[in-house]
């Protein structure tokens with residue numbers, strides 16, 4: 289299994305892109321490229337002049353492709369230690385220490401024709417985006433639905449790409465749940481996630497989901513998994529990634 | 534390698550020696566779980582002690598609650614890099630569980646098993662001599678469901694994935710057998726002071 293880590297490597301930031309008011313993407317060039325699976329993360333380690341270190345996990349947003357570039361999408365938390373550093377201090381050309389790929393559980397199921405339901409909130413869509421991008425690139429015939437909760441349409445991470453994928457990718461359904469703004473598309477929702485919403489999105493798949501992947505804050509993950517269980521999905525078919533907040 | 538422009542948020546100095554390398558202090562209690570949070574009513578809860586495949590004793594909720602209680606206040610360290618100091622637990626030590634079963638540990642290794650199918654391996658040396666318990670209360674209250682209620686293993690000196698939530702059994706094994714995360718790239722032992730996060734650390 290490739291989930292075993294090699295050591296730390298120092299990687300250059302080659303591009304920074306603003307994605308939403310609170311989320312930026314950081315493209316890093318791996319000095320020791322590794323293979324990874326959609327859904328895995330890296331650990332990033334920052335070191336101060338006195339040797340003090342801070343380590344945090346970030347999901348890989350890019351799809352596995354053999355490239356030596358990976359994309360991380362980091363949300364700025366106001367009083368955080370690491371995410372404000374990335375937003376306010378880090379620049380193209382800076383070297384960042386990371387290691388990976390990590391995590392051997394929250395992975396794209398792949399190589400089946402069983403429908404997959406992805407549910408994310410805010411920056412929790414990052415590992416799900418890697419899965420959707422991988423699904424598109426690999427042309428595996430897996431039907432996918434994504435339910436993505438965000439405050440407003442401006443906060444929808446990867447919005448343009450997701451809307452484009454919805455148009456171009458057969459078997460991909462997208463539903464946005466906007467919690468602080470009325471939705472303008474009929475296929476979207478203007479409320480917090482609830483069981484009828486999850487049932488509605490699951491019904492857009494050609495058959496009942498055989499695999500459900502949920503990522504976000506703990507309360508969001510609780511609400512989403514309860515809804516998936518209420519739908520009759522077996523507990524063992526539901527995988528969660530909680531960002532710990 | 535020093536990261537350009539990073540100074541960090543150093544913690545208070547007298548506390549910093551309680552924080553293992555690569556960890557940072559939190560005040561809240563983050564929840565990290567690989568799947569849905571199981572719903573187990575105490576009335577349905579049981580705890581099974583096994584030697585290999587053989588069950589040797591099963592307790593129901595009221596029988597288990599009648600066992601001697603121990604309190605521990607400990608620092609805990611999650612592999613995702615947060616540490617929380619002075620967490621207060623109450624439960625039944627592994628020593629008291631074995632004593633109630635009238636046995637001493639038959640092998641030096643054990644696997645904890647859980648309602649959600651999760652498992653984790655812990656050597657006997659880290660379970661016995663008052664080092665670990667099956668915790669029933671946290672901060673004086675019944676353990677909340679998302680923190681493993683009604684009962685979780687507590688092995689506070691190892692990374693916190695070893696403190697398995699929704700625990701329903703302990704199985705002694707001949708060999709040190711990898712559990713759920715240990716099979717998925719995490720370290721077989723998980724000592725935070727030696728930063729044993731992943732398999733090759």
Ligand SMILES: Cc1cc2nc3c(=O)[nH]c(=O)nc-3n(C[C@H](O)[C@H](O)[C@H](O)COP(=O)(O)OP(=O)(O)OC[C@H]3O[C@@H](n4cnc5c(N)ncnc54)[C@H](O)[C@@H]3O)c2cc1C
Pocket residue numbers: 329344345346347348361362363364365366367368369370371372411414415529530531532533558559560613
């Ligand atoms: C597997 C995994 C994958 C992840 N993937 C991503 C991802 O793709 N994108 C992403 O954005 N995040 C991701 N996260 C979350 C990420 O790891 C960090 O937790 C997040 O970026 C916050 O880190 P921070 O250092 O900015 O905030 P921290 O310093 O850790 O603080 C977190 C919050 O707690 C508060 N806080 C904590 N301690 C203090 C204190 N002493 N004083 C004041 N306030 C405090 C802060 O206000 C802040 O809001 C992931 C987490 C995991 C476990």
